[in-house]
Amino acid sequence: MALWRIRATVDDRPGYLSVLTASLALRGVNILTVQVHTTEVGAVDDFLVDAPDQLTEADLRAAVERGRGRECWVARSEARGLADQPTRVLGLATRLVRDPDVTGEALRTLLGADAVTWRPVPAGAFGGVGATTMLLADPSGGSYELRRREPTFTPAEYARAQALVELAAAVARRDTxxxxxxxxxxxxxxxxxxxxxxxxxxxxxxxxxxxxxxxxxxxxxxxxxxxxxxxxxxxxxxxxxxxxxxxxxxxxxxxxxxxxxxxxxxxxxxxxxxxxxxxxxxxxxxxxxxxxxxxxxxxxxxxxxxxxxxxxxxxxxxxxxxxxxxxxxxxxxxxxxxxLAVHPVGPSRPAGAAARPHRAH
CATH class of the missing domain: 3.40.630.30 (Gcn5-related N-acetyltransferase (GNAT))
Incomplete structure (x- = not known):
């Protein structure tokens, strides 16, 4: 048996999730954990599964499509994926309490991001989540930009990531x-x-x-x-x-x-x-x-x-x-x-174009 992560979107209608899980079960796939992310285009179901060794990525995609799933993403997983999401988030939060300077690394671990960049520009009206990018407001100033080719980001992931950033900022201010x-x-x-x-x-x-x-x-x-x-x-x-x-x-x-x-x-x-x-x-x-x-x-x-x-x-x-x-x-x-010297957070933390501040009156 082999561990896989599967993410797919299904219509947010009664019975549709059971059709998808039944399609996987017919191929001997054991679902270990499941998370449901509600979005505007449907329910995004995120599975960690244990599948027979002979099943390939293409086989799993075909099973999802037969189960009325779409926008399917499949990737091999490791044993650490067995930890459920709340446990992983609590572990990262504990790490940030001990060292808030690892915020970039914690975000990358939480979301499996390809890149995490701190920017001096506030998130402002452009903050939020897109398919492959996420912009988080840093309460200490500036913002974090995350990029991930696949799977696409979800609003639930955005909420978790923003909560971690706010925790790190609060701890840094308290301790420092x-x-x-x-x-x-x-x-x-x-x-x-x-x-x-x-x-x-x-x-x-x-x-x-x-x-x-x-x-x-x-x-x-x-x-x-x-x-x-x-x-x-x-x-x-x-x-x-x-x-x-x-x-x-x-x-x-x-x-x-x-x-x-x-x-x-x-x-x-x-x-x-x-x-x-x-x-x-x-x-x-x-x-x-x-x-x-x-x-x-x-x-x-x-x-x-x-x-x-x-x-x-x-x-x-x-x-x-x-x-x-x-x-x-x-x-x-x-x-x-x-x-000032600029210290990177995560993979990179470049300085943007200088802007002259207003006087602190």
Missing amino acids: DRVTLVLPDASEVRVRSATVDDLPGVVELHEACSARSRQRRYLSGAALPSPARLGRLLEPTRGLTLVATAGHGGEAAPVVAMANLLGEGDVAEAALLVRDDWQRRGLGSALLRRLLAHAERVGYASVELHVQAENTPMLRTVRRLERPTSVERDGSVLSVTVP
């Missing part, structure tokens, strides 16, 4: 961005990803900052940003926002700094706001390094900072990064660009 930093003066702060629940603390941060600090952060004035504006910054569509809290009050501890990374295309923009009494203590440098590490990890080509020419402390913070930079001046504002 929730740390305790010890600053050069031995003071400690907790750094974590921001959520909308941080809005009251971030409003208090802005109220505690001097007008000069706010003006340096937003470049357009010293007024307090509206709560709606701050809410958008706390959970950006693309990018990352970090908050630093002092003391041992847990989630209720006062917010003493906020760091934003907003992405557009393959370029991200970074901006910092540090409470006046926490400035010149190394906190801004630590937050900026974490933003750059995140941008590098998810595949941005560069990070930009828009800094007032007179903002010597911020320019000093950038110099402490000890990274190559380029600077352009537009009146009283300097645009500092920090190139």
Whole structure:
């Protein structure tokens, strides 16, 4: 006996699946597992079968066609195919919890894709599933493009793959961005990803900052940003926002700094706001390094900072990064660009064409 995978589409009508299984049974084919994917063109039935050694791929195709199946795909399988789909998905999810950087490889394993490519362009309106391509939104920014010659992708496979990508992004943010930093003066702060629940603390941060600090952060004035504006910054569509809290009050501890990374295309923009009494203590440098590490990890080509020419402390913070930079001046504002190394995810993770971001206001 030999293991085979068979996928075929049948009309989604009562009794049609039983006709197909009966046709296989007449040839001594034992069905080990079956999955049914509902689509607009019918039910896509995915079988793992044990067939007599003398049956060929052509024999199995003929049996499917006699059982009213169409768009048939047949391929030899291995013993690992005996694990049912929920077990395989749970195994891959466990792997991602341990190492979210293997997302590309997990997607390829889940779907048997020929290629998995991370792109800096968001999935947007073009996200979804086609016959041979699948585009998944990466919550960290960008998207994953999957290609498979056959069998064709199904909506159920798309849902599973998108769920894995979202799990990996959530784990990466939790593990990477929730740390305790010890600053050069031995003071400690907790750094974590921001959520909308941080809005009251971030409003208090802005109220505690001097007008000069706010003006340096937003470049357009010293007024307090509206709560709606701050809410958008706390959970950006693309990018990352970090908050630093002092003391041992847990989630209720006062917010003493906020760091934003907003992405557009393959370029991200970074901006910092540090409470006046926490400035010149190394906190801004630590937050900026974490933003750059995140941008590098998810595949941005560069990070930009828009800094007032007179903002010597911020320019000093950038110099402490000890990274190559380029600077352009537009009146009283300097645009500092920090190139990043691009690390592949899966078979390839190329950078797309650069797009200049909007200022993180």
